[in-house]
Amino acid sequence: MYEGAPEELLGVLDNDFFEIAHVTFCFWRTSNSGSWQQGTVNFQNNEDNGASWLLPAITITPEYFIEYAKDYYQDDFNKITPARVHQVFSEYE
Template sequence: MKRWPKTFLQPEALKQRLHILSALDIVLCQEEWLRRYQFEPQWDENTAFASINNGAGDDLYILFTPEGVIVKGFDHESEMSPHAREEYEVWPGIYEQVPPALLHRLDDEALTREDVTFCLWRESTDHVWKTGDIHNPQGLDDGSDFLLGMIYNSSEDYVEWAEDYYEVNVPLDVVGYAFENTSITKEMMMELNPEVDLEMAMKELQEIGFTVT
C-alpha cells in the first residue's frame, strides 16, 4: 500500500463537510432522489455514512467506522471500471491491501462493492490516507479528482455548483454561515429556498443531526 498522493481532508473535517453539504441539499431540494449529497449519522452501529451521486452513473461512498474511514469511488466513464474490462473484474490493486475490517464494510449490497475505480482509507490509528498499489502503467484516470472534487472546500465553489444544478440564486452568505458554523437558522432556510417546506426540511435536518437555530 502507499500514501494517498493528493491533498484530502482529515476524517473529522471530511465528515463535517459532508454533513453540511447534505443539509444544504435538504433545504434546496425537496425531492430526495434529485439530491447529490446524502448523510446518515447512524447507517449501522457506530457507523456514519455519506454518499455523493451525480445522477449520471458516478458515485462516492464514505463510511466512518470505529475501525477508521473508507472511501469508495466509481467513475462509470473511467477505463478502470469493471464494466470496461472483458472479465468484469475490479482493477488490480484497488482492494487487495484494504484492511479487512474496513473492506468488510463494503459488503452491504447497497454499496455496490464491485463498481469501483478507486479506494482510499484511513484506519483509526493512521495519520495519513492510504491506497493500494494500483497497477496502472498507462496512467489511466480513475475518476478520483472528479469525484473527490465534489466535496467542495469553499462556500464559493459550492454556490457555483448549486446555482447551476438547481437553477436558482443561492446566497453566498448563508452557505458561508453553514460552512463556518455547521448550523442554519429558519430564516436562512427560507432565504436559501423560499419555497421550502420548512416543517419537512427541519424534520429531515433533525434526522441527520444538523442544528437549526
C-alpha cells in the first residue's frame, strides 16, 4: 500500500509510534501534486480498507479529530500533540 509513496512520507512512518503493520490504506499528497495518491491494496475476500468510515473523521477540525482519536483509541492521545495536529491541518487548507 505504500507503493509510489514519497520517501519523505516513508521516513516519517519509520517510527515506533506508528503501527504500520495495522494500516489498511495510505493516501498522500505532495506540495507539487494537485491530487491525492493511494497505493494499491489487495485484500482477501473483498474486505473493506476502512477509508470510507475513517477519513470523514479527519475532515472537520483539529479539535474534533483529537476528540475522535481519544475516544476511538481509548487513549489520552499523548503520542501526537494537539499543536502537531493543528499544523498538519493548516498545511492542507
